[in-house]
Amino acid sequence: MTTPLVEMDGDEMTRILWKMIKDQLILPFVDLKVEYYDLGLVKRDETSDKITIEAAEACKKYGVGVKCATITPNAQRMTEYNLHQMWKSPNGTIRSIMDGTVFRAPITIPTIHPVVKNWEKPITIARHAYGDVYKNSELRITGPGVAKLVFDSADGSHQEAVIQEFKGAGVIQGMHNTDKSITSFAHSCFKYAIDTKQDLWFSTKDTISKTYDARFREIFDQVYQEYKAQFEELGITYFYTLIDDAVARVIRSRGGFIWACKNYDGDVMSDMVSTAFGSLAMMTSVLVSPDGNYEYEAAHGTVTRHYYRYLQGEETSTNPMATIFAWSGALRQRGLKDGLDALVGFADALEAACFDTLGEGIVTKDLVNLMEGVTPKAVNSEQFIAAIRERLERRLV
Secondary structure: OOOOEEEEEOOHHHHHHHHHHHHHHHOOOOOOOEEEEEOOHHHHHHOOOHHHHHHHHHHHHHOEEEEOOOOOOOHHHHHHOOOOOOOOOHHHHHHHHHOOEEEEEEOOOOOEOOOOOOOOOOOEEEEEOOOHHHHOEEEEEOOOEEEEEEEEOOOOOEEEEEEEEEOOOEEEEEOOOOHHHHHHHHHHHHHHHHHHOOEEEEEEOOOOOOOHHHHHHHHHHHHHHHHHHHHHHHOOOEEEEEHHHHHHHHHHOOOOEEEEEOHHHHHHHHHHHHHHHOOOOOEEEEEEOOOOOEEEEEOOOOOHHHHHHHHOOOOOOOOOHHHHHHHHHHHHHHHHHHOOHHHHHHHHHHHHHHHHHHHOOEEOHHHHOOEOOOOOEEOOHHHHHHHHHHHHHHHOO
């Protein structure tokens, strides 16, 4: 390697797997160069979350990052970790700074058939990575009163609208997005569709959200005009539909397309798609910024239940596939950016070794009941990674 990757460590069971993967599948084969950031919850609290901002800026500097799953704290975590405050999602912070789009696609294998029987090809979720509920402001209302939405423009103009006249207690939430970020989202989606030669679907609920969601649709329609000729030349299509109609279309489809969603919609739908194809732990996730920077991560959480069992000395069978593919994706992209064919080849070999292992029926417990046409053998996480290493070594001979 000539340029470092930005390595962002994480929390709980995925942090344990992260070290196993590095020690067994990366360091013995790659002269690894990284700029390391510990995004574990303890370190984020110690630095008042400045370390997350520094990691995001480093991703912009070096162009490629790889991130372990991290905890987004709630009230329970506040107490458990004795936090100074309830820090925001590190993923949200990184996505906001990089201003990219998250593309998530399931890792498919012949021995696991999707729950939706007519799905024949992977469905890629393109998730807008800025704003909405992830950058919201919220208030708990304790009694009667009037809630208003107010905007005071820099030019001195004033706008306001009544949200609700409360008769008693309740809650309110304010969300926002920007034309700039929505435009970047649209460009990323159209470019990715062209690069992968897939149809692009986009869905919101502009019949209900006649200004907020409608703005997304307007911008997508405008940006599409720049790519329309390329879409027609490739024989791929773009269309917009309401999200409830999109869900029905997705379930009836054969797959093999990109489904672009707003931030929260993409969060939920990517979990639905990954689970329907097999497992949350079998999904790739990459953040792509408009200026060509990449951040690879696992799409799932920190596997808290397994972590507590691990701390008690119990054996765990946690699926590391998404985390391995985060590393392979980042290494491949680093190799492509730096012209290092050997690094690209290693990333390909690592993924192939994973498929070799799964193809032989060697799996973690979450996949045992999903396998067809092969007799599965359930192993723990260490044994699974060791089996991948054995097959990786064969491929690298």
